[in-house]
Amino acid sequence: MGGQMDVAKLLTVYPLRNPEVEFIRHNENMTYRITDRANGKSYLLRIHKPITENLQGIQHTHEGLRSELQLLEDMAAQTELIVQTPVRTLSGRTVAVWESAGEAVPYTLLNWIDGKTLEREDLNEDTGVRMLGRELALLHRFLRQYPDSPPLTRPRYGLDRNIESLERIRYGAEIGIIGSGDMDTIEKSFARINLRLGELESRPELWGLIHADLNIGNMIVTERGFGFIDFCLSGFGFYMQDVAHCALSVRKESRDVFLDAYAQTFPLPAQPIDHLSCFMLAAIFGNYAFQMKNPAKRERIRERLPIVCETYCKPFLEGGESIF
Structure with missing residues (x-):
């Protein structure tokens, strides 16, 4: 996985109209910046497949991801902290799954936060x-x-x-x-x-x-x-x-x-x-x-x-x- 065409297919489960894909990096996850050209909004797509096996952990499992995303939703609802919130699929899920050749790889989409990395x-x-x-x-x-x-x-x-x-x-x-x-x-x-x-x-x-x-x-x-x-x-x-x-x-x-x-x-x-x-x-x-x-x-x-x-x-x- 990794080509833009593959990523475009993954995005069809989300309420995006005209997504543009920009690769960021591959470390503990494969990450992409997604911009919906229909409204200018940006998102962070994470495909939870680490670059090396020693980065794999419970955090990459379906339940691990659901726990993380529930935490982010609750933090945004209950505090004034600046936090990336999950975008749910068209069917209301926080975690989607890509299946190919017998492998099931989870992926998630978060709202992008405008700002700059701290220096x-x-x-x-x-x-x-x-x-x-x-x-x-x-x-x-x-x-x-x-x-x-x-x-x-x-x-x-x-x-x-x-x-x-x-x-x-x-x-x-x-x-x-x-x-x-x-x-x-x-x-x-x-x-x-x-x-x-x-x-x-x-x-x-x-x-x-x-x-x-x-x-x-x-x-x-x-x-x-x-x-x-x-x-x-x-x-x-x-x-x-x-x-x-x-x-x-x-x-x-x-x-x-x-x-x-x-x-x-x-x-x-x-x-x-x-x-x-x-x-x-x-x-x-x-x-x-x-x-x-x-x-x-x-x-x-x-x-x-x-x-x-x-x-x-x-x-x-x-x-x-x-x-x-």
Whole structure:
């Protein structure tokens, strides 16, 4: 799948009159911008077929997608948060299915949000940093009270997810793109990360529904303010995971401002910095782990992981300056 003619066929189940198709990218999903030339409205089409098998998960199942899209509909109805809402098919479904050669591939359509992707320059001033912290806190406040009945079919981001990331990174060592010295550093870093984060497992108030993929590409700037997009990986995890992911996009000298703005609306645990450093490093590793089986990314991994080990892992292991 991937040709424009195929995509045009998929769109016939939606209330679109004259759709124009523009390919965006293929990562955890195949994504397209769809513009209905009849009225100028734009949409995001997601075909839920990952580029590599290690990106496949419960979030790509029919029930997983229904849970995600119900969450988006409820968030739009119950909050002022900027959110992409699903477009239902002509028969009223949020998830459609493409069947070919015995394979059933789900796909979904979301309303497009006009705006631009957040850039680090947007966070040069404390005003923008505070706005980001407040928006994340408002998101978490909604997610904390969101009912899990019937149970949501979504991923879980406990310590097992770190173990999975480490296994995927070990594959990089097996095929020769990660040196033995760096792999040893990564192993030790994961051991410390899991030891420190294991301390949080007895704190249920720190755990709940989260976005789980708040890299800077999933944050946008609109006329109404900042918004978060792409809830594809949303699931159950520690709220501080989202905080750490967002903090990676904020200049180090402004991260205290970000935390203060967040804490004014949603509680942080006492002395969170060391745990946030663990989540930040786990997020960096997780990004490489997800791309490890993608041949197009291997040269970048080969170049960047030694820098990560030297810049972040060694100070982290030596108990020196906090990553946060």
